[in-house]
Amino acid sequence: MKNLVYKELKLSINKFFYILPLILACLMFIPQWVFTLVFMYFFWITATQIYSGYLAQEDYSFCSMLPVTRKDIATSKAISLFVVEGLHLVSGIIIGIIHNLLYGSMNIFLDINFAFFGIIIVMFSLFNIVFLPLYFKTAYFFGKPVIYGVVVTLVYAFLMEYGVLRFQFMRDIFEGTISNQIIVLVVGIVITVLLNYIAVIRSRKNYESIK
Numbered sequence: 001m002k003n004l005v006y007k008e009l010k011l012s013i014n015k016f017f018y019i020l021p022l023i024l025a026c027l028m029f030i031p032q033w034v035f036t037l038v039f040m041y042f043f044w045i046t047a048t049q050i051y052s053g054y055l056a057q058e059d060y061s062f063c064s065m066l067p068v069t070r071k072d073i074a075t076s077k078a079i080s081l082f083v084v085e086g087l088h089l090v091s092g093i094i095i096g097i098i099h100n101l102l103y104g105s106m107n108i109f110l111d112i113n114f115a116f117f118g119i120i121i122v123m124f125s126l127f128n129i130v131f132l133p134l135y136f137k138t139a140y141f142f143g144k145p146v147i148y149g150v151v152v153t154l155v156y157a158f159l160m161e162y163g164v165l166r167f168q169f170m171r172d173i174f175e176g177t178i179s180n181q182i183i184v185l186v187v188g189i190v191i192t193v194l195l196n197y198i199a200v201i202r203s204r205k206n207y208e209s210i211k
Helices: 002-012 014-031 036-056 059-064 070-103 116-136 144-166 169-174 178-208
Strands: none
Touching: 002 036, 002 070, 014 036, 014 070, 036 059, 036 070, 036 116, 036 144, 070 116, 070 178, 116 144, 116 169, 116 178, 144 169, 169 178
């Protein structure tokens, strides 16, 4: 498994997608913006390009010649996707800290704080649990799985952003005391681990069932 993940990160995924997270994170320097959009570029650009690259490189034909199971292939590709998502998250945290030092943390929409990143990691996991199992039903067609995943994340982000703008109780939860923000972050981490685990299990099952 370790070698398969290394192969994904070293050979299958273009190195540009390790630089792109930092480039996109610089959009967080825009004052008073909808910062959830920064992380959505991962769904719109990175995910589609990575999985189209698998087709162009005939990656699955290569993997089929290796002494590995379909379960391991699906797991390695899911883990590599999580790693790239992690790069977007880390880049966002770094630039978010700089943003707050320059402009302060107050924002019309969601503030950049602990709770914000709890919301973001859940958004990533929602995309994963929709996209990965659907994709591994064929391990070929990625268009509809990406679209479905994007729709889910757009609805989720809209509810979070609009809710904080419109309802005081949501602003109190997500932008209140530090303890509230940390609770949201911890809950987000737990939800993310659970959803990603389910996404991997379902992806394995779907890929193994392909005739």
